[in-house]
Amino acid sequence: MSGMTMSQKILAEHAGLSQVHAGELIEAQLDFVLGNDITSPVAIKVMEKLQDKSVFDKDKIAIVLDHFVPAKDIASAENCKCCRNFAKQQELTHFFDVGTMGIEHALLPEQGLVLPGDCIIGADSHTCTYGALGAFSTGIGSTDMAAGMVTGRAWFKVPSAIRIELRGKPNPWVSGKDVILHIIGEIGVDGALYQSMEFCGDGIR
The missing domain is CATH 3.30.499.10 (Aconitase, domain 3)
Incomplete structure (x- = not known):
């Protein structure tokens, strides 16, 4: 299952497939x-x-x-x-x-x-x-x-992914909610239709 995002791996497993690709229609x-x-x-x-x-x-x-x-x-x-x-x-x-x-x-x-x-x-x-x-x-x-x-x-239509890398530490009084509201403000309410948002980086640890 290499080369797939976490969402794609879960969908592939539940569809009984070894591999799925963004945009593919599957039943799971x-x-x-x-x-x-x-x-x-x-x-x-x-x-x-x-x-x-x-x-x-x-x-x-x-x-x-x-x-x-x-x-x-x-x-x-x-x-x-x-x-x-x-x-x-x-x-x-x-x-x-x-x-x-x-x-x-x-x-x-x-x-x-x-x-x-x-x-x-x-x-x-x-x-x-x-x-x-x-x-x-x-x-x-x-x-x-x-x-x-x-x-x-x-x-399901297999989603492509938006990779969001968070680095560093937030300033005092800045919470996770502030971070996600900022991200939503950047991409807009329709910014991730048929896409997964997958987070990485030391900023989420």
């Missing part, structure tokens, strides 16, 4: 699928239209009620009810209801559900957060979430 096995109280109801409705309505693994799916809890209106309450019913019907191990939840992308690592080398999809744009833990993770739409929950697989 998933370690985990995530949804929340906004995106999961849409995915559940898609699943209801499929011939196979069962999840691939009840231990590898999490639904977190973290956007509108307590519910702000009837529509939000209906979304939460839809998630509860689905989690009960599918006997999901990792359903985080009122009083057991938190911000989904902090909660999953805290619960030990994200591991280095994992391949994870989530119906939320911030799912890429888990790259900090050595996983390949990306946000997807609710339709792809539905397919992932049923098949345990997803399609």
Whole structure:
């Protein structure tokens, strides 16, 4: 697996391939699928239209009620009810209801559900957060979430990489958040579409 980035190595492993290349379309096995109280109801409705309505693994799916809890209106309450019913019907191990939840992308690592080398999809744009833990993770739409929950697989366009080398020590009162906000300001909000950002250098140690 030489000549590949960390993200590419993880994708190759989960696709059963010895090598992948940037821009290549692949299908890979998933370690985990995530949804929340906004995106999961849409995915559940898609699943209801499929011939196979069962999840691939009840231990590898999490639904977190973290956007509108307590519910702000009837529509939000209906979304939460839809998630509860689905989690009960599918006997999901990792359903985080009122009083057991938190911000989904902090909660999953805290619960030990994200591991280095994992391949994870989530119906939320911030799912890429888990790259900090050595996983390949990306946000997807609710339709792809539905397919992932049923098949345990997803399609990916293999990303090219942006190598970011951090050198030296930050000045007093400068945090990691300051550093990443500066980098985002440099590349822009669309600056890494279909790309991984892979960090190196003595500045991250």
